[in-house]
Amino acid sequence: QQQVKQSPQSLIVQKGGISIINCAYENTAFDYFPWYQQFPGKGPALLIAIRPDVSEKKEGRFTISFNKSAKQFSLHIMDSQPGDSATYFCAASIGGGNTGKLIFGQGTTLQVKP
């Protein structure tokens, strides 16, 4: 029940295309859903985050769509660029909102071809 399931495991997108990564959870106690970007040999960096009282949040080329009833959320990267090539992790926080423990999804390796 503490798991966050992420798909796909890997994704190849052409430059300018839309990258879509999906996550699902079971625990309705989760109250904060961030997305992280990680480059090789680096720590994860927060991209964008959403709370369950909002269905969508957009920041630049990055959009989170949140479906509370389905317990699913997704990351959309518009106009994908080669510099977006990285591993993306969804996460969910329990016991303290955005400052509590983070449960990470399995990760998606994104490759954007020029």
Next chain:
Amino acid sequence: GAVVSQHPSRVICKSGTSVKIECRSLDFQATTMFWYRQFPKQSLMLMATSNEGSKATYEQGVEKDKFLINHASLTLSTLTVTSAHPEDSSFYICSARDRGRKSQPQHFGDGTRLSIL
């Protein structure tokens, strides 16, 4: 912006050695720090939550006598891998909460690559 620094960034040592990894919040005070472990091409797994001035809380399956955590000040937490063996080789990442900005997300360090020969 808030910066979390880890040191060393990479360490290679012989089996049986104890290794200490430092996690520092450079421009904020952190009452809580988190330690994660990440194996190649896998996700981050929370190992423990470190609270300043008190004992760390370990996740299920993490040996507290193997992974010693000390959070002696508001800007420093250390993780010591005792008697390290090759299976402890991994990428260790810390994160920290800013006590003065509780609405802000935790900040991650750039990790420490530990290789045990």
